Amino acid sequence: KAGVTQTPRYLIKTRGQQVTLSCSPISGHRSVSWYQQTPGQGLQFLFEYFSETQRNKGNFPGRFSGRQFSNSRSEMNVSTLELGDSALYLCASSLGWSSSGNTIYFGEGSWLTVV
Amino acid sequence: AQKVTQAQTEISVVEKEDVTLDCVYETRDTTYYLFWYKQPPSGELVFLIRRNSFDEQNEISGRYSWNFQKSTSSFNFTITASQVVDSAVYFCALSGEEGNQFYFGTGTSLTVIP
Numbered sequence: 386k387a388g389v390t391q392t393p394r395y396l397i398k399t400r401g402q403q404v405t406l407s408c409s410p411i412s413g414h415r416s417v418s419w420y421q422q423t424p425g426q427g428l429q430f431l432f433e434y435f436s437e438t439q440r441n442k443g444n445f446p447g448r449f450s451g452r453q454f455s456n457s458r459s460e461m462n463v464s465t466l467e468l469g470d471s472a473l474y475l476c477a478s479s480l481g482w483s484s485s486g487n488t489i490y491f492g493e494g495s496w497l498t499v500v
Numbered sequence: 501a502q503k504v505t506q507a508q509t510e511i512s513v514v515e516k517e518d519v520t521l522d523c524v525y526e527t528r529d530t531t532y533y534l535f536w537y538k539q540p541p542s543g544e545l546v547f548l549i550r551r552n553s554f555d556e557q558n559e560i561s562g563r564y565s566w567n568f569q570k571s572t573s574s575f576n577f578t579i580t581a582s583q584v585v586d587s588a589v590y591f592c593a594l595s596g597e598e599g600n601q602f603y604f605g606t607g608t609s610l611t612v613i614p
Contacts, residue, residue: 418600428591428604441601473543482599486533486552489600491545 389492403464410478417459422473435482506605521577523592535593
């Protein structure tokens, strides 16, 4: 069974540009969440999607957005990139969305460098 | 507030030593879940274990064991007879009643020296 797949794995962007990252969840998983990992702030929750709807959002500016498609694949977009957006962006998937303690499974992440 | 604290930033042990990684949590939820993940240099967080707030039984899986104590809000992870392949960053995480929003500790970087 394939795991969570994220593309691209590595990318370099210039300040002011925008970037789109893609995530394909484990087959059968319908919930996708995104996390940002930086040395200074650690792992921080960005948002979660289930059934093409954003269910939860972390404390990030509106430049960070996402969406989910009918096949559960998800994309996240960061507009007007800043140097501080340089990070590892991790996507995670789980079977469902509820308060029942789903385990989330992570992809290998997309390493974004903003120069 | 939801918070996970991993006070140990870095630990180094010699191969075959036992090592315990500490995790202390705070939560306002009655029902919550605790997790441990391992992050090798490749970046992917690998799921190790999940525990719910109603199950305080300790768990052992091979060389790994976990000690959950609600009285001290701790969920510690012990590796017995450590191996070089155990070298990684280990994260403790908490999820509550907010869907799949996880709160992660800052991680403990474990180096096992051959």
